[in-house]
Amino acid sequence: MSIKIDEDNWRKAILGLVIGLAEIIRDAIQIQGIKRMEKGSLTDEEVERFGNALMELNDAIEQIKKEQDIVKVVKDLRDGLDNIVDDAVNKIVNPEKWAEEFEKQAKQAGI
Amino acid sequence: MKKTEHEGVYLYCIVEGDITEDFGRIGIEKNRVYTLPFKDVSAVVHSSKAEPYNSKDERIVKEWILSHQNVVDKTMEKYGTVIPFSFDTIIRGKEKNLKDWLETDYKNIKNKLRSVKGKKEYGIQISIDEKIITKEVEKKEEIRKLKEKIEKLPKGTAYMFTQQMKNRIKNEIENKSKELFDEFYTKIKKGSIDTRIEKNKDTQNEKRMILNVSVLLKNENIKAFGDDLEKINKKEGVSIRFVGPFAPYSFVSN
Numbered sequence: 001m002s003i004k005i006d007e008d009n010w011r012k013a014i015l016g017l018v019i020g021l022a023e024i025i026r027d028a029i030q031i032q033g034i035k036r037m038e039k040g041s042l043t044d045e046e047v048e049r050f051g052n053a054l055m056e057l058n059d060a061i062e063q064i065k066k067e068q069d070i071v072k073v074v075k076d077l078r079d080g081l082d083n084i085v086d087d088a089v090n091k092i093v094n095p096e097k098w099a100e101e102f103e104k105q106a107k108q109a110g111i
Numbered sequence: 112m113k114k115t116e117h118e119g120v121y122l123y124c125i126v127e128g129d130i131t132e133d134f135g136r137i138g139i140e141k142n143r144v145y146t147l148p149f150k151d152v153s154a155v156v157h158s159s160k161a162e163p164y165n166s167k168d169e170r171i172v173k174e175w176i177l178s179h180q181n182v183v184d185k186t187m188e189k190y191g192t193v194i195p196f197s198f199d200t201i202i203r204g205k206e207k208n209l210k211d212w213l214e215t216d217y218k219n220i221k222n223k224l225r226s227v228k229g230k231k232e233y234g235i236q237i238s239i240d241e242k243i244i245t246k247e248v249e250k251k252e253e254i255r256k257l258k259e260k261i262e263k264l265p266k267g268t269a270y271m272f273t274q275q276m277k278n279r280i281k282n283e284i285e286n287k288s289k290e291l292f293d294e295f296y297t298k299i300k301k302g303s304i305d306t307r308i309e310k311n312k313d314t315q316n317e318k319r320m321i322l323n324v325s326v327l328l329k330n331e332n333i334k335a336f337g338d339d340l341e342k343i344n345k346k347e348g349v350s351i352r353f354v355g356p357f358a359p360y361s362f363v364s365n
Binding site for chain 2: 030033034037038044047048049050051052053054055098099102
């Protein structure tokens with residue numbers, strides 16, 4: 001993927017990249033947080049603090065995106081990255097894999 | 112034709128029967144399409160240069176492909192069983208080279224013709240409406256309880272549990288999609304001679320494609336098969352596209 005940087009918009013593009021990365025890191029932290037919460041390795045107080053911190057981070061990110069007019073830039077960037085990841089890893093819905101599993105089960109069931 | 116240009120034969124499809132016919136100028140770029148028979152099979156061709164059709168202009172390519180399909184469709188309409196070839200199949204050299212190839216590959220060609228005789232290809236695409244499926248999932252006991260619990264929690268904790276619930280809903284939709292896939296694919300396999308799974312297209316307007324498949328159907332079974340699909344169509348949140356008939360493109364490749 002090439003990231004297009006329009007000369008007039010270089011500031012927006014770079015800011016968008018930074019915020020896009022911040023969002024990705026936030027998502028990763030959130031996933032980890034939920035995992036720990038589910039495992040029970042966080043106290044109630046820690047969960048509350050964690051949630052508040054994430055909410056504040058969300059608010060800050062949204063505010064910057066609006067103020068800097070980069071909502072669309074960030075979305076395009078993340079969609080672009082998502083497509084790459086989708087191609088690299090299996091798609092969430094993966095019919096080829098389903099079909100394979102299906103054949104396997106059918107074989108086992110002797111159909 | 113310039114001396115540097117080599118001759119070739121553009122191949123649309125092979126049809127059953129010893130046929131001599133001039134289809135007229137219905138080919139790619141209005142080329143004259145005609146048949147080259149060998150024993151009891153005939154190739155449908157036009158004479159071309161020995162190089163592929165190539166253009167950066169998408170519209171031109173589209174037009175070529177439509178012409179190609181049109182020739183295959185016309186042949187299928189008139190003569191029934193065809194082995195379609197993909198766009199840009201060109202045999203280098205004169206007509207004799209094509210006939211030589213028909214001769215050496217004759218057995219294989221006959222086998223393929225036999226395998227698709229009296230059958231047609233159809234495409235089926237099944238999609239689910241994410242909105243409706245999400246609503247269904249949200250009715251589940253586990254999710255409902257989680258929602259009630261969240262309402263009573265302090266802000267930060269509520270946020271964490273909401274995110275957790277969203278993940279669960281996503282997983283449930285995933286499971287539901289897989290379930291539906293199994294159900295439909297079983298039915299489709301039962302009712303058809305052969306199937307080929309294709310890649311799903313991207314989600315659009317909250318319609319998520321869960322099954323994209325080409326099927327080979329016996330002519331006499333098509334109506335019953337269509338009626339069966341109609342039943343699937345009546346399921347809430349599920350929609351289905353059933354298109355065809357096509358020449359059996361997906362079922363004759365090696």
